[in-house]
Amino acid sequence: MxxxxxxxxxxxxxxxxxxxxxxxxxxxxxxxxxxxxxxxxxxxxxxxxxxxxxxxxxxxxxxxxxxxxxxxxxxxxxxxxxxxxxxxxxxxxxxxxxxxxxxxxxxxxxxxxxxxxxxxxxxxxxxxxxxxxxxxxxxxxxxxxxxxxxxxxxxxxxxxxxxxxxxxxxxxxxxxxxxxxxxxxxxxxxxxxxxxxxxxxxxxxxxxxxxxxxxxxxxxxxxxxxxxxxxxxxxxxxxxxxxxxxxxxxxxxxxxxxxxxxxxxxxxxxxxxxxxxxxxxxxxxxxxxxxxRGADWWGAGPGAHSHVGGVRWWNVKHPGAYAGRLATGASPGAGRELLSDEDRRVERILLELRLVDGCPLSLLRPEGLAASRRALTDGLLQPGPYEEGRAVLTLRGRLLADAVVRDLVD
CATH class of the missing domain: 3.20.20.70 (Aldolase class I)
Structure with missing residues (x-):
C-alpha cells in the first residue's frame, strides 16, 4: 500500500x-x-x-x-x-x-x-x-x-x-x-x-x-x-x-x-x-x-485503493482521519478517477504481459505491434504464443519486462 x-x-x-x-x-x-x-x-x-x-x-x-x-x-x-x-x-x-x-x-x-x-x-x-x-x-x-x-x-x-x-x-x-x-x-x-x-x-x-x-x-x-x-x-x-x-x-x-x-x-x-x-x-x-486481470475489488482501510467497473478510488491515508470520516457516516475516500478505454487498454498491457499467458496482441496499436515483432526477434517474446496472437515473455524478457512493456504500450 x-x-x-x-x-x-x-x-x-x-x-x-x-x-x-x-x-x-x-x-x-x-x-x-x-x-x-x-x-x-x-x-x-x-x-x-x-x-x-x-x-x-x-x-x-x-x-x-x-x-x-x-x-x-x-x-x-x-x-x-x-x-x-x-x-x-x-x-x-x-x-x-x-x-x-x-x-x-x-x-x-x-x-x-x-x-x-x-x-x-x-x-x-x-x-x-x-x-x-x-x-x-x-x-x-x-x-x-x-x-x-x-x-x-x-x-x-x-x-x-x-x-x-x-x-x-x-x-x-x-x-x-x-x-x-x-x-x-x-x-x-x-x-x-x-x-x-x-x-x-x-x-x-x-x-x-x-x-x-x-x-x-x-x-x-x-x-x-x-x-x-x-x-x-x-x-x-x-x-x-x-x-x-x-x-x-x-x-x-x-x-x-x-x-x-x-x-x-x-x-x-x-x-x-x-x-x-x-x-x-x-x-x-x-x-x-x-x-x-483488472477485475473488481474493494480496498478497506487507510490509504487502500479500490477498483469497480473502471472507477478507481483511494482512501485517506491517516488512521485517525480514516476513522473520523467513518464515524460521521461519510466515505473515507480521498479521491477517485474514471478510467478511459485507453487507460484500461494500457493497464491491461502493463499487467497482463507480466503473466505466464501474456497479453493479447489485439491490445496493441501499430507502433506496439511493430515493437512486439522486434521483441520477438530479440528473444524477449516466445514464438509459439506469438503465432497464436499473444505476447508472452521469455526468461530474458522477464528480466527486461519494464522495458518491453514501455515499447508495447506505444
Missing part, C-alpha cells in the same frame, strides 16, 4: 459510484483487500502506508487506536454494501495486508472476515489470505485464524541470513519463517506463501541461494521473490546516501532473479507472474490475479 496518494476528483460523501461502474458487474469477479496499517517497528526499506505506536501517539487519539480498528473496518465494509447496492456478487477473494495484520488479535481478523461474509457472502472455495510477520504468530494464533475461515497465509521471510535481515530492519530470527510454515500446515492451512527479497546491500549470491534453499526446505506451495527497491525517504535510502551500505545494481538483481528461477523451477515451482512462483495452479494467489 504505497504511502503517496495520487490526485483525483473528489469522492461523494456517501461514496456513490457512477451507474456505469456497476453495469454488467455480475460478469466480473469481486475481491476484498483489507489494509491493517500498524507495525511494531518500521522496516528500513518500507515506504508503505504504515504506522508504529510512537508515530500515532497524539496524532489521532482514540480514533487511530489499534483496539478499535476492527470496528472501524467493519463500518467501511457496511458502507461498501450500501454503495454496491443490490450487486449480487459474492466475494471470491479476501486479502488482509499491511503493515502487520497479525498485530491485531486473531479474533479481530476473524470478525472482519465475518462482516464481509455477512454483508456480501463468500463464494464457494473463496481464497482468504492474511499476511503475517513470523514473530507475530504462534500455533494458537494460526489455529484461531484457520477456524475462523482463513485458508491461506503469507509470511514475510525476506532472507535466511541474519546480516541481511539486519540491513532490512527485520525483527524475526533466521529459521522462524520456516517454522511458521510447518505450524500453518499443522493447523490446516491449505496454501502457504513465503515472501523473499533479493538485492539487499551486503547480500551475496551465496546468501541468496541459502535463502532460497531454506524457503524451499520449509515446504510452502508459493514463493514471491522481489528485487529490493530503494524508495526515497526511507531509512535505507538515507543509509545508502551516507555511504553506510552499498547500493545494489541492476546486473546483480538480474543474476539473483536467474538464480531464483533456476532453483524454484528445479524444485517443482512454476512462474505464473514475473515475481511469483507456485507448485500448482491451485496454489497461485487468486487475489493478486484478480488485480492483474
Amino acid at each position: 504505497p504511502s503517496v496518494l495520487p490526485d483525483g476528483e473528489p469522492v461523494p460523501d456517501d461514496g456513490t459510484l457512477p451507474a456505469s461502474a456497476l453495469h454488467d458487474s455480475a460478469s466480473r469477479p469481486l475481491g476484498f483487500y483489507v489494509h491493517v496499517p500498524y507495525c511494531a517497528t518500521r522496516c528500513g526499506y518500507c515506504d508503505f502506508n504504515t504506522y508504529t505506536a510512537s508515530e500515532l501517539r497524539g496524532s489521532g487519539g482514540v480514533l487511530a487506536s489499534r483496539e478499535n480498528y476492527a470496528d472501524t473496518l467493519i463500518d467501511e465494509i457496511r458502507l461498501a454494501r450500501k454503495v454496491l447496492g443490490d450487486d449480487p456478487r459474492s466475494v471470491e477473494t479476501v486479502f488482509v495486508g499491511g503493515g502487520t495484520p497479525t498485530l491485531l488479535p486473531a479474533a479481530d481478523l476473524v470478525r472482519i472476515l465475518g462482516a464481509i461474509r455477512d454483508e456480501f457472502g463468500l463464494a464457494a472455495g473463496a481464497e482468504v489470505t492474511t499476511e503475517a510477520n513470523p514473530d507475530s504468530v504462534d500455533p494458537a494464533y494460526l489455529a484461531a485464524l484457520r477456524a475462523g475461515g482463513f485458508n491461506r497465509v503469507s509470511f514475510g521471510m525476506q532472507s535466511a541470513r541474519q546480516h541481511v535481515l539486519q540491513v532490512l530492519d527485520r525483527t524475526h530470527t533466521p529459521g522462524r519463517p520456516e517454522a511458521c510454515v510447518g505450524e500453518a500446515r499443522a493447523e490446516g492451512f491449505e496454501h502457504v506463501n513465503l515472501d523473499l527479497i533479493y538485492g539487499t546491500p551486503g547480500e551475496s549470491d551465496e546468501d541468496w541461494r541459502a535463502s532460497l534453499e531454506a524457503a524451499l526446505g520449509a515446504g510452502p506451495d508459493h514463493v514471491s521473490a522481489y528485487a529490493l527497491i530503494v524508495e526515497e525517504g526511507t531509512q535505507l535510502a538515507r543509509r545508502i546516501r551516507r555511504g553506510e551500505v552499498p547500493m545494489t545494481d541492476d546486473d546483480v538483481h538480474a543474476d539473483r532473479y536467474l538464480i531464483a528461477d533456476e532453483m524454484l523451477s528445479a524444485a517443482g515451482f512454476h512462474w505464473y507472474e514475473v515475481s511469483n512462483w507456485a507448485t500448482t495452479e491451485a496454489a497461485r494467489c487468486l487475489h493478486n490475479e484478480l488485480y492483474w
